[in-house]
Amino acid sequence: MHSEFLMGNAAIALGAIAAGVDLVAGYPGTPSTETLENTAKYKPEGLYVEWSVNEKSAMEVAAGAAYAGARTMVTMKQVGLNVASDPLMSLEYIGVKGGMVIMVADDPGPISSQTEQDTRHFAYFSKLPCFDPTSVQEAYDMIQDAFAYSEKYGTPVFFRPTTRICHAYASINIKDVDEYKKNSPEGFIKDSKRWVIFPRLSNANHKKIEARNELLKDVFSAYPRNMILNGGSDKGAVDGEIAALGGLNAAASKKGIAAGGISFALTMEALHGRTDARVLKVATPHPFPEKLAVEFLTGLDEVLCLEELDPVIERELIYVCGKYGLDVKIRGKLTHDTANAGENSLDLIKQYVGSFLAESGSADIACEPENAPQPPTIPIRPPVLCAGCPHRASFYAVKVAMRRQKTIFCGDIGCYTLGNAMPLDMCDTCLCMGAGINIAQGVYRIEPDTKAFAFVGDSTFFASAITGIINAVYNQAEMTVCILDNSTTAMTGHQPHPGTGRTMMGEVVAKVSIEAVLRGIGLEFVETVDPLDLEKAVDTVKRAQEVPGVKAIIFKSPCVAITKPKGKAFIDPEKCIGCRKCIREIGCPGIVINDGFVCIDDSLCTGCGLCAQICPVGAIGGEVHD
Amino acid sequence: MIKNIVLCGVGGQGTVLASKLLAAAAMEKGFTVMSAETIGMAQRGGNVFSNIRISDGEAMYAPMIGTGEADLILAFEPGEAVRMLPFLKEDGFVITNTRAVKPTTATLTGSGYDAGPMLEYLQKKVADGHLMQVDGDSAAAALGNPRVLNVVLLGAAVRTGALGLTEEDILNVMGKVIKEKFLDLNRKAFTLA
Numbered sequence: 017m018h019s020e021f022l023m024g025n026a027a028i029a030l031g032a033i034a035a036g037v038d039l040v041a042g043y044p045g046t047p048s049t050e051t052l053e054n055t056a057k058y059k060p061e062g063l064y065v066e067w068s069v070n071e072k073s074a075m076e077v078a079a080g081a082a083y084a085g086a087r088t089m090v091t092m093k094q095v096g097l098n099v100a101s102d103p104l105m106s107l108e109y110i111g112v113k114g115g116m117v118i119m120v121a122d123d124p125g126p127i128s129s130q131t132e133q134d135t136r137h138f139a140y141f142s143k144l145p146c147f148d149p150t151s152v153q154e155a156y157d158m159i160q161d162a163f164a165y166s167e168k169y170g171t172p173v174f175f176r177p178t179t180r181i182c183h184a185y186a187s188i189n190i191k192d193v194d195e196y197k198k199n200s201p202e203g204f205i206k207d208s209k210r211w212v213i214f215p216r217l218s219n220a221n222h223k224k225i226e227a228r229n230e231l232l233k234d235v236f237s238a239y240p241r242n243m244i245l246n247g248g249s250d251k252g253a254v255d256g257e258i259a260a261l262g263g264l265n266a267a268a269s270k271k272g273i274a275a276g277g278i279s280f281a282l283t284m285e286a287l288h289g290r291t292d293a294r295v296l297k298v299a300t301p302h303p304f305p306e307k308l309a310v311e312f313l314t315g316l317d318e319v320l321c322l323e324e325l326d327p328v329i330e331r332e333l334i335y336v337c338g339k340y341g342l343d344v345k346i347r348g349k350l351t352h353d354t355a356n357a358g359e360n361s362l363d364l365i366k367q368y369v370g371s372f373l374a375e376s377g378s379a380d381i382a383c384e385p386e387n388a389p390q391p392p393t394i395p396i397r398p399p400v401l402c403a404g405c406p407h408r409a410s411f412y413a414v415k416v417a418m419r420r421q422k423t424i425f426c427g428d429i430g431c432y433t434l435g436n437a438m439p440l441d442m443c444d445t446c447l448c449m450g451a452g453i454n455i456a457q458g459v460y461r462i463e464p465d466t467k468a469f470a471f472v473g474d475s476t477f478f479a480s481a482i483t484g485i486i487n488a489v490y491n492q493a494e495m496t497v498c499i500l501d502n503s504t505t506a507m508t509g510h511q512p513h514p515g516t517g518r519t520m521m522g523e524v525v526a527k528v529s530i531e532a533v534l535r536g537i538g539l540e541f542v543e544t545v546d547p548l549d550l551e552k553a554v555d556t557v558k559r560a561q562e563v564p565g566v567k568a569i570i571f572k573s574p575c576v577a578i579t580k581p582k583g584k585a586f587i588d589p590e591k592c593i594g595c596r597k598c599i600r601e602i603g604c605p606g607i608v609i610n611d612g613f614v615c616i617d618d619s620l621c622t623g624c625g626l627c628a629q630i631c632p633v634g635a636i637g638g639e640v641h642d
Numbered sequence: 643m644i645k646n647i648v649l650c651g652v653g654g655q656g657t658v659l660a661s662k663l664l665a666a667a668a669m670e671k672g673f674t675v676m677s678a679e680t681i682g683m684a685q686r687g688g689n690v691f692s693n694i695r696i697s698d699g700e701a702m703y704a705p706m707i708g709t710g711e712a713d714l715i716l717a718f719e720p721g722e723a724v725r726m727l728p729f730l731k732e733d734g735f736v737i738t739n740t741r742a743v744k745p746t747t748a749t750l751t752g753s754g755y756d757a758g759p760m761l762e763y764l765q766k767k768v769a770d771g772h773l774m775q776v777d778g779d780s781a782a783a784a785l786g787n788p789r790v791l792n793v794v795l796l797g798a799a800v801r802t803g804a805l806g807l808t809e810e811d812i813l814n815v816m817g818k819v820i821k822e823k824f825l826d827l828n829r830k831a832f833t834l835a
Contacts, residue, residue: 021665021675046681151703152676184705185661185677187669281704288701362708389766392759394725397652397745399688439750605687605746619788 017189024152024181027188028119029054031159033063034191036199038086038114040065041074043479044508045093046128047182048121052091053511056520060196065520067511070449070479071100075118079103082112082172083211085201087163091119094133095448099480101138107172108142108225109218110211114201115167117159118144119175121182124324124359128179130429130448132357134325135176139302143225145232146174146302150280152186158241158299160197169228178324180278180359229303237307241299244312269294271373272312274329275322276301282365283322292373304332306339313337313344320372321348324360347372401434403606404581404622406547406573407500411435411442412602412626413553413571414469414498417561423467424459426452428481430473431507432500439603443471450480457484457493467561468495475505475513477530482537488566489538496560497568499530500547502575510578534568541567548573548641550629576622583623583639585616591635598627598636644700645806646707647799649692650726651718652743653680656792659819660716661692663796666815667807668696676705687746689722696806714804716795718778719743720760727767735804736768737795739778774798781834790831797832809833 022030028051032040042052044067056065064081068074071092078088092100097120104118120138123129139146147162149155159175166173209217236242269292275283276298287293296312296319298305313319313336321330330348337344349356354368401408411432414425427433427443428450436443445455456468472481477499488495505511512518514528534542541563545556553571560567585606592614598607599614606620607627616638625640647664649657658679665675674697680690693707712730717723717738730736742757764773776798782791799805800812813829820828 019669021662021669023679152705180678180704180706183679183681185665185675185679186705187665187673187675278704282706284701284703285706285708362704362706362711366708389763391724391727392763394721394760395745395748395755397687397689398747399653400746402687438747599749603746603750605749608744608749609752 017195018192019187019189021185021187022152022156022190023050023054024155024177024184024186025050026054027152027156027186027190028159028175028177028182030058030190031156032089032117032163033058033060034196035115035160035163036087036197037089037163038063038199038201039078039081039088040091041068041077041088042091042119043068043071043074043096044475044505044511045096045121046508047123047179048091048093048096048119049508049511050182051119051121052520053509055089060193067513067520069514071096072103075100075103075107078116079107079112079172081201082114082116084114084204086114087116087167087199088114089117089119092121093129094120094122094135095130096120097135097138099449101142104172105142106213108144109221110213111170111221112166112172113170114199115163116172117162117166117175118172119159119177122176122178122325124178127359132325134328135174136301136328137326139174139176140328143229144172144174144302145169146176146300148176148276148299148301149181150277150297150299152181152184153188154241155181156188156190161239161241169232171225171228178277232303233306236300236303237305239300239305241297242305242308243297244308245295245297270315270317272296272316272319273322273369273372274298274312274319274333276329277324279322279324279360279365282360282362283369285362286366286369290373293369298329301328301332304336306336309333309336310340310342313342316344318345318347318372320353320368321346322354322360322365322368323348327356398437399434400437400603400605401431402576403604403617403620404576404624405431406502406571406576406624407432407435408440408602408604409547409550409553409573409624409626410498410500410571411440411471413547413550414557415440415442416550417554417557418467418469421467422463422465423469424456426456426459426468426470428452428470428472428476430476430505432471432473435471437603439600449476450484453481453484453497454487456495457488457491460493460495464494468493469498470495471498471500473506474499474501474503474515474530475511478514478528482533485534485539485566485568486537493566494564495566496557497566499568499570501530501570501572503572504575504578506575506577510575530570539566539568542570543568544570544572546573547571548624548626550626576624581622582625582641584618584621585623585625585628585636585640586638587614587616588635588637589613591633593633593635595632597632598630601630602626643698643806644702645696645714645804646712647694647696647805648707648712648715648726648729649694649718650715650722651690651739652722653688653690655718656789657690657692657718660792660796661694662819663793663812663815664694664696664805664807666819667811670815671807671811673698674702676702678705689725691722691726698806714799714802716799718791718795720757720764721755724760724763727764730768733769733772735772735774735799735802736764737774737776737799737802738764739791739795740775741777741779774802782831785827785831785834787827790828793828793831794834797834
């Protein structure tokens with residue numbers, strides 16, 4: 017054992033490695049991404065790690081390896097699970113031989129996601145056990161438990177941290193390399209009665225799954241990470257952190273708080289020094305530790321549930337009260353005592369705990385004195401495309417080429433979603449990975465006089481745009497697909513993908529050519545153009561409009577965050593007429609106004625040269641792209 | 643005892659390295675450290691913050707800091723110091739960089755945003771002698787590398803004494819966190835402001 021300061025996702029990665037994981041597959045997505053990256057960083061001999069093209073592929077690769085007895089982990093964000101749900105739902109009916117942990121990071125807020133969906137519901141829906149850590153240390157310890165339970169019960173299990181676990185850091189205790197579990201996979205043993213899903217097998221296995229989950233309710237009631245915090249009782253001493261809460265006088269209390277995930281940690285902060293509430297810590301929201309819940313509820317009048325996303329613990333407790341005839345008032349999201357959307361901050365939890373326990377203690381909420389000075393207006397800082405980002409140039413070229421025509425610009429998931437910001441305003445729709453291609457087809461079918469465009473990044477192209485393009489070609493749609501190829505997965509922190517020619521195992525491999533894929537599908541107009549060459553880019557977009565059917569333009573220019581700047585632009589104050597066209601047209605953060613003069617911010621400019629091509633009087637020069 | 647620190651700024655200013663240095667120094671002294679970072683979409687020019695908590699043994703469960711609980715706010719941008727100010731304890735310290743980073747939206751709309759009103763507000767709100775205004779960008783530029791802004795500001799923060807860490811504590815762990823070829827530069831930057 018030794019102590020290290022680790023990000024939650026790194027702790028999860030090291031925990032999986034300590035549990036002897038043999039294969040890790042995933043697709044990038046905030047806040048899950050660093051988990052797979054860290055398994056690659058700390059990779060012991062024999063561990064295989066891959067970025068798969070999407071979550072469905074990752075799930076299936078991990079399942080295959082688990083069939084062969086390997087311990088496997090698959091990583092994704094919550095919306096990625098939607099993509100992987102097809103193999104997931106069937107996989108539960110087949111089961112696994114080696115331990116398989118599906119690490120899905122939820123994103124309350126949401127901070128970097130489309131939805132606030134709750135993977136604990138997916139656990140209920142798919143019938144998988146679910147582990148929900150409350151801290152970085154617990155994430156490290158608990159993922160090792162997750163592998164053990166998975167293997168013991170022959171089922172994949174969910175491991176569901178949230179953003180404040182994934183992206184928290186903590187000094188935690190971790191195992192030394194010689195303490196790691198060594199796993200030797202048995203290999204795949206042929207048995208078509210076990211591995212081939214047929215209705216008869218599904219029917220038989222469904223009964224087994226239900227029986228197992230009944231059993232797991234009891235097993236999890238005894239799982240030490242599910243606990244009643246109770247100063248005088250023998251429960252609660254799992255690790256140093258939690259045992260430190262002595263002095264809770266649970267016997268005298270008629271009020272209880274049930275919490276899971278980061279909300280549990282925040283509850284413990286809020287209860288600091290208070291002894292007037294019994295606490296139920298829920299580490300396995302599914303199957304719910306029913307016996308433990310009955311023990312917790314017995315003797316209480318009221319329980320407040322503190323959790324993010326959906327009221328999962330709350331509904332389970334209501335169910336337990338109904339089933340066992342317990343007269344306990346369960347409060348939370350369903351009773352509007354707590355917010356039903358958004359993240360739980362420490363302030364919010366303090367407020368909830370304060371008002372819930374108000375009768376037996378005083379809530380200390382800080383108030384501002386009345387005559388305090390009013391704060392000045394602080395600027396809003398929405399995320400924007402970086403200075404010099406080639407996506408800006410691609411969007412601008414299409415905008416210029418299509419001026420005064422009826423158009424729809426369907427966006428997708430990635431940095432280029434930021435093309436929606438003013439003044440570009442080039443993202444009319446955005447739904448989910450790859451959707452833009454099909455949305456454009458749908459709009460075209462209803463409004464055939466609309467010039468339909470779909471913008472998709474290179475990683476998203478491989479992940480889920482190809483089938484949409486085949487659909488468009490087969491069904492005779494009219495549209496222009498713009499592939500914004502910056503040769504990386506930029507938004508999530510620059511992961512490699514099939515077009516980059518690099519793998520997570522460090523191999524240099526043949527690049528999958530986007531152009532060849534498109535030609536293989538049957539597109540006749542496929543052109544690759546440098547978006548930073550504005551005139552040529554505009555011309556390419558215009559020529560594409562003269563061709564019927566599905567056309568594709570690959571705007572190819574590397575991400576500025578991982579390439580050396582080409583130089584710095586310079587605005588000649590003698591020539592600049594102050595028209596501000598550069599600012600109004602492209603909104604680059606590298607162009608600023610200082611004392612009324614338009615200037616280049618040297619710390620941001622990459623010398624992409626787009627502004628120089630827009631300036632009507634040729635006032636912008638310096639070292640720029642040509 | 644727990645020390646609560648808020649680091650804030652604009653995406654790309656290097657707040658994460660500063661929080662790693664603090665954590666390494668605190669751990670070297672046997673303290674427990676937790677922090678929460680902003681990672682993801684907000685990094686693209688958005689406002690970012692870190693919460694860092696250092697405990698000498700007192701029970702600590704969550705990495706997040708509540709209103710009125712921060713012993714020190716280390717702001718890389720004056721407007722961001724104002725944004726995070728509600729988190730400051732009554733007698734807490736504020737170290738702020740003086741250069742404003744103008745958001746693109748302000749440039750586009752022509753709406754003014756300057757450091758002046760932000761610094762004035764901080765002067766009114768922060769207890770006497772507990773506000774340090776540092777022209778960190780000029781100091782970093784003088785060293786020939788604007789990227790050491792974070793370490794310049796961290797130096798000023800440590801010298802308040804509010805973190806329970808000394809200059810030596812930080813200098814001792816720099817070698818663990820920073821690459822060899824940048825060590826001298828960072829050591830200079832740390833002792834500069």
